[in-house]
Amino acid sequence: MGFLEKIKDNAKALNKTIVLPEGTEKRTLKAANQVISEGLANIILLGNTNVIKGLAKEYKLNNIDKATIIDPKSNFEKKEDYINLLVKLREHKGMTPEKAAKLVEDPLYLAVLMIKNKDADGEVGGAKNSTGDVIRPAFQIVKTIPGTHVVSGAFLMFTEKPQFGEDGLIIFADCAVHPNPTASELAEIAVSTARTAKNIAGIEPRVAMLSFSSKGSAKNEMVDKVVEATKLAQAMAPEFTIDGELQADAAIIPEIGNQKAPESKVAGKANVLVFPTLEVGNISYKLVQRIAGIKVVGPILQGMAAPINDLSRGCNVEDIVNLIAITVNQAETM
Numbered sequence: 001m002g003f004l005e006k007i008k009d010n011a012k013a014l015n016k017t018i019v020l021p022e023g024t025e026k027r028t029l030k031a032a033n034q035v036i037s038e039g040l041a042n043i044i045l046l047g048n049t050n051v052i053k054g055l056a057k058e059y060k061l062n063n064i065d066k067a068t069i070i071d072p073k074s075n076f077e078k079k080e081d082y083i084n085l086l087v088k089l090r091e092h093k094g095m096t097p098e099k100a101a102k103l104v105e106d107p108l109y110l111a112v113l114m115i116k117n118k119d120a121d122g123e124v125g126g127a128k129n130s131t132g133d134v135i136r137p138a139f140q141i142v143k144t145i146p147g148t149h150v151v152s153g154a155f156l157m158f159t160e161k162p163q164f165g166e167d168g169l170i171i172f173a174d175c176a177v178h179p180n181p182t183a184s185e186l187a188e189i190a191v192s193t194a195r196t197a198k199n200i201a202g203i204e205p206r207v208a209m210l211s212f213s214s215k216g217s218a219k220n221e222m223v224d225k226v227v228e229a230t231k232l233a234q235a236m237a238p239e240f241t242i243d244g245e246l247q248a249d250a251a252i253i254p255e256i257g258n259q260k261a262p263e264s265k266v267a268g269k270a271n272v273l274v275f276p277t278l279e280v281g282n283i284s285y286k287l288v289q290r291i292a293g294i295k296v297v298g299p300i301l302q303g304m305a306a307p308i309n310d311l312s313r314g315c316n317v318e319d320i321v322n323l324i325a326i327t328v329n330q331a332e333t334m
Contacts, residue, residue: 022107083100169201242266
């Protein structure tokens with residue numbers, strides 16, 4: 001049984017509820033229909049009820065009538081509760097009942113308020129909204145895990161070459177959120193991704209902190225940042241195997257790893273790759289995905305106090321289904 005099949009089997013047994021704020025988006029609706037059909041999660045769809053039902057009829061999505069459909073602009077049950085909750089949470093920032101009433105009608109805010117109020121276990125969005133729009137309400141309402149200051153995005157990269165990573169699975173981060181992390185922030189990203197590898201992917205992480213240098217082969221302030229981040233990450237989470245700085249080939253090719261970093265426990269066999277900046281990570285995952293044609297799942301948002309995940313706007317139905325199943329598993333481990 002493959003990794004995704006295991007994730008889906010776990011999800012079926014957990015009976016979690018996932019809210020989808022983009023309920024009128026075609027791919028999201030098709031994914032919701034499949035999730036309900038497979039019993040992966042209970043689904044809440046946010047959006048105009050007539051539009052959702054009309055699209056379900058048009059695309060013959062017969063399971064959508066088993067989802068809970070809420071129109072944020074209607075006078076739905078608990079609307080006043082969510083308005084009051086938002087005022088309570090953001091009053092110190094100038095939130096008023098009038099402002100809250102308007103924000104509650106935004107599906108991206110309503111979804112996060114549902115999670116905060118324990119009416120949903122997780123959220124998957126981003127098929128038509130930017131990452132910033134998806135995570136802004138999450139930062140304001142759910143916030144980060146205590147002790148964590150950085151939110152990042154990890155991608156599960158499923159190659160068909162078992163010699164790489166963990167039987168072909170490699171985890172990339174950060175490819176979605178934090179543009180130019182400091183050394184301490186990069187260390188947090190590394191530790192968060194190691195936890196994702198262990199808790200979600202079920203593998204023992206071997207984390208490579210990537211650079212254009214391997215163990216001092218180049219000198220530059222950008223290399224210095226990765227060297228410092230490696231030391232900080234090792235101190236923060238000594239239970240994980242983390243090493244750097246390593247070039248990408250030294251991280252994943254045993255012969256090159258042995259040549260460039262012979263003392264490393266990670267070189268040549270890394271299953272987690274941590275990129276020095278978002279620019280590098282985002283470009284890398286998209287190139288690998290499109291040129292190599294490998295299966296990609298994510299981004300899985302790391303560091304939030306509840307499972308709120310953001311899709312790439314280029315996602316397909318399968319991507320959404322897979323991320324919903326992962327979000328269910330996150331909800332259980334968190």
